[in-house]
Amino acid sequence: MEKRSSFSGKIGFIMAAAGSAVGLGNIWRFPYLAAQYGGGIFLLVYIVLAVTFGFALMTAEIAIGRKTGLSAVEAYGKLHKKWKFLGYLAAIVPIIILPYYSVIGGWVAKYMWAFMSGDAADTAGNIVTSAGAEVSYFESFIAGVGEPIGWFALFLGFTAVVVLFGVEKGIEKVSKIMMPVLIVLSVLIAGYALCMDGAMEGLKYYIVPNFSHFSVKTVLAAMGQLFYSMSLAMGIMITYGSYMKKKDSIESSVRHIEIFDTGIAFLAGLMIIPAIFAVGDPETQLTKGPGLMFIVLPKVFEAMPAGEIVGAAFFVMVLFAALTSSISLMETIVSLFMDKFKMGRKTACVVVIGICILLGLPSSLGNGPLASVKIMGLAFLDFFDFISNSVLMPIVALFTCIFVGYVIKTKTVVDEVEIHNCKFKSKGLFTIVIKYFAPICIVLILATSIVDIIYTLTTGSSWL
Ligand code: TRP
Numbered sequence: 193m194e195k196r197s198s199f200s201g202k203i204g205f206i207m208a209a210a211g212s213a214v215g216l217g218n219i220w221r222f223p224y225l226a227a228q229y230g231g232g233i234f235l236l237v238y239i240v241l242a243v244t245f246g247f248a249l250m251t252a253e254i255a256i257g258r259k260t261g262l263s264a265v266e267a268y269g270k271l272h273k274k275w276k277f278l279g280y281l282a283a284i285v286p287i288i289i290l291p292y293y294s295v296i297g298g299w300v301a302k303y304m305w306a307f308m309s310g311d312a313a314d315t316a317g318n319i320v321t322s323a324g325a326e327v328s329y330f331e332s333f334i335a336g337v338g339e340p341i342g343w344f345a346l347f348l349g350f351t352a353v354v355v356l357f358g359v360e361k362g363i364e365k366v367s368k369i370m371m372p373v374l375i376v377l378s379v380l381i382a383g384y385a386l387c388m389d390g391a392m393e394g395l396k397y398y399i400v401p402n403f404s405h406f407s408v409k410t411v412l413a414a415m416g417q418l419f420y421s422m423s424l425a426m427g428i429m430i431t432y433g434s435y436m437k438k439k440d441s442i443e444s445s446v447r448h449i450e451i452f453d454t455g456i457a458f459l460a461g462l463m464i465i466p467a468i469f470a471v472g473d474p475e476t477q478l479t480k481g482p483g484l485m486f487i488v489l490p491k492v493f494e495a496m497p498a499g500e501i502v503g504a505a506f507f508v509m510v511l512f513a514a515l516t517s518s519i520s521l522m523e524t525i526v527s528l529f530m531d532k533f534k535m536g537r538k539t540a541c542v543v544v545i546g547i548c549i550l551l552g553l554p555s556s557l558g559n560g561p562l563a564s565v566k567i568m569g570l571a572f573l574d575f576f577d578f579i580s581n582s583v584l585m586p587i588v589a590l591f592t593c594i595f596v597g598y599v600i601k602t603k604t605v606v607d608e609v610e611i612h613n614c615k616f617k618s619k620g621l622f623t624i625v626i627k628y629f630a631p632i633c634i635v636l637i638l639a640t641s642i643v644d645i646i647y648t649l650t651t652g653s654s655w656l
Pocket of ligand 1: 212213214215216217218286420421422423424426516517518520521
């Protein structure tokens with residue numbers, strides 16, 4: 193049997209796992225959710241969930257991977273025959289995420305191009321449509337057909353070429369240089385944004401929790417974001433764990449990945465949220481959703497000295513962060529198809545591209561020609577985002593907790609963490625979270641949201 197290669201040392205493992213975790217989730221998704229769900233209170237809930245849920249789930253997944261040396265589907269099956277289904281359930285998540293991830297990746301590529309080709313100033317302004325209405329550059333862009341689809345196709349195509357020819361290593365090397373540059377640039381941009389007039393008001397909104405903004409929806413959004421951003425509840429960390437060496441500490445690796453991932457998300461929020469208040473009209477901007485970064489940042493770059501260059505560099509780095517994630521997402525799906533359906537790499541790639549086009553096209557058109565088509569009141573992109581983050585991932589996480597807490601028992605994970613005399617410092621916290629805290633919270637939140645969905649569908653308005 194082929195021996196599974198392992199990462200060279202703990203740093204190698206942390207970098208690889210963090211490389212997969214850091215992506216659009218941190219830079220694009222976190223800020224708009226934080227803006228929408230009450231700023232400081234969202235941040236607080238997120239951090240509390242990260243050190244409890246996030247920590248316990250990531251530890252469990254990595255330990256399961258390292259113990260079995262297998263990827264998700266086989267790993268669950270090996271530990272307990274009847275639980276193979278959980279691996280399959282987890283595998284659906286990347287399949288839903290990748291298509292719309294590529295749509296957003298296309299938006300990033302478009303903005304990078306706009307900044308590089310001297311159109312930076314346009315991106316901060318408004319455009320008058322043929323009907324005479326004035327809309328922002330971003331809104332006019334996503335309402336189109338050819339352009340957003342073209343950029344989506346380009347992003348998806350590039351990802352596919354890398355996966356098809358198995359040249360991930362080259363991309364990883366480049367992204368190792370890009371990541372630190374992205375961090376330095378983000379600090380610079382956040383620093384500048386914070387000095388803009390009115391930004392302090394925004395900073396306050398972002399970091400001071402206002403409990404009157406708290407709702408079940410805040411917790412659901414924060415939980416979904418946690419899973420998404422840390423690539424949890426989709427089997428990914430099991431695969432990463434399977435490559436980890438026995439002598440390296442799982443617990444401290446998990447802490448490092450978490451701090452890294454949350455740090456970058458926080459920084460992205462710092463670039464965007466205070467700036468919302470500085471560029472005006474926070475009332476409408478805070479709830480802008482997926483377009484927030486593309487609307488606010490060009491305005492910051494417009495005000496900034498050499499903003500055009502900083503902006504271009506920024507979008508290049510974000511594009512790379514997005515590509516490493518999309519490549520890893522596609523690789524996961526392709527290898528699953530290769531194993532399960534005995535396909536060759538090429539066939540599997542073609543099938544995955546087909547699925548991405550099928551699900552990605554409506555997501556891309558949902559802001560333009562298909563804007564009137566709504567599923568449960570949501571546009572296609574938001575619907576896929578909702579189904580994966582707020583429904584499937586919490587369900588996978590719930591099953592994972594039940595599996596670890598009551599089927600294979602927490603001792604299995606604890607033993608794996610404590611191998612080679614590694615002390616598991618947060619053993620108590622881990623056990624309580626996996627057995628009681630996480631499952632109860634997830635059930636409560638899911639039940640409330642299901643009731644809310646039914647209520648919304650029958651009455652037309654939400655009660656939360
Ligand atoms: N965590 C990634 C991000 O923040 C997105 C992601 C979700 C991902 N699942 C993944 C990346 C699986 C790689 C593999 O953008």
